[in-house]
Amino acid sequence: MKFKLxxxxxxxxxxxxxxxxxxxxxxxxxxxxxxxxLTDWKDTLSYYYDKQDMKYSVANDGEYLYISIxxxxxxxxxxxxxxxxxxxxxxxxxxxxxxxxxFPIPDVAAVRAMNSNEDYEKKAxxxxxGLDMVRAIYxxxxxxxxDGRISLQNHYGIKTAIKIDSADVLNYEAAISLKQLKIDKxxxxxxxxxxxxxxxxxxxxxGSMMGSYGYPYYGRDRYYRDPxxxxxxxxxxxxAKAVPGVWHIIELSSPD
Numbered sequence: 001m002k003f004k005l006x007x008x009x010x011x012x013x014x015x016x017x018x019x020x021x022x023x024x025x026x027x028x029x030x031x032x033x034x035x036x037x038l039t040d041w042k043d044t045l046s047y048y049y050d051k052q053d054m055k056y057s058v059a060n061d062g063e064y065l066y067i068s069i070x071x072x073x074x075x076x077x078x079x080x081x082x083x084x085x086x087x088x089x090x091x092x093x094x095x096x097x098x099x100x101x102x103f104p105i106p107d108v109a110a111v112r113a114m115n116s117n118e119d120y121e122k123k124a125x126x127x128x129x130g131l132d133m134v135r136a137i138y139x140x141x142x143x144x145x146x147d148g149r150i151s152l153q154n155h156y157g158i159k160t161a162i163k164i165d166s167a168d169v170l171n172y173e174a175a176i177s178l179k180q181l182k183i184d185k186x187x188x189x190x191x192x193x194x195x196x197x198x199x200x201x202x203x204x205x206x207g208s209m210m211g212s213y214g215y216p217y218y219g220r221d222r223y224y225r226d227p228x229x230x231x232x233x234x235x236x237x238x239x240a241k242a243v244p245g246v247w248h249i250i251e252l253s254s255p256d
Contacts, residue, residue, distance in 0.1 A: 023188070027253060028253035028256070029059040029061055029066060031064070034173045036165075036172065037173075038171050041068055049246040052076055052197070053072065053073040054070075054246075055071075055072075056068060058250060063178060066173070070171055071170040072169050076195060077127055079196075081104060081130040081162075083198075084105045085172055085194070085196070086194050086196055087191070089189055089191055090189065090190040091182055091183060091187070093188065095247050099141050099176075099180065099181050102140065102196065104134040107133050107135040128164060131163070135152070136152060137158060142156070156177065158175075160175075161174075190247060190248070190250070192247050194243055195245075197242070197243040201241065202236075202237075204236040
């Protein structure tokens with residue numbers, strides 16, 4: 001679990017331009033209650049990220065950026081519950097890490113306690129079991145907030161909620177203070193949404209496990225080359241790659 005949390009924060013650095021990017025206008029919305037119900041959203045979710053089967057909408061009022069997400073697919077629901085959704089903003093319009101909110105992630109101690117409970121494997125719905133173990137929101141790259149856990153009831157202007165509704169759909173809501181995000185209401189910004197999913201690819205390269213000069217190269221990137229442009233003789237291992245998520249260039253709305 002500690003490795004997974006570290007991966008969530010460290011892998012989220014810079015994504016390829018192959019990630020979907022589309023300019024869109026955030027909807028103006030009256031201040032809403034963050035409860036995972038999505039009843040305050042006046043219409044259906046407007047956008048769809050097919051690679052993670054994720055429907056979502058973006059809205060704002062004078063103080064908050066609002067995000068709503070729905071996940072109908074059970075496999076994707078479990079991924080989201082165990083590894084969290086990430087919401088990241090970059091005010092320089094770049095596809096790279098900015099202030100990021102990660103939620104939900106089950107508490108490590110709660111997971112250990114549950115794993116030691118013989119009844120855990122008998123749980124009819126492991127999705128709800130995961131949600132019951134959420135104790136905090138994780139944040140990264142905010143000015144004035146230490147990276148890591150913050151309380152669900154915090155004073156930073158970051159609110160989140162998640163629940164499984166009566167139609168068996170996973171609903172997620174977040175409200176993040178525009179001031180905390182350092183967003184200028186008159187300027188567009190880049191927004192990334194994703195389920196924190198790590199893809200592992202195993203590979204085997206023929207040859208010895210030593211580099212051209214006899215130095216082992218364990219842990220280096222598979223595309224590593226020495227200073228003279230030569231690739232190592234060969235190795236086997238695993239490459240971890242984060243799903244890039246969906247990128248948008250967002251313009252905030254004003255009241256009519």
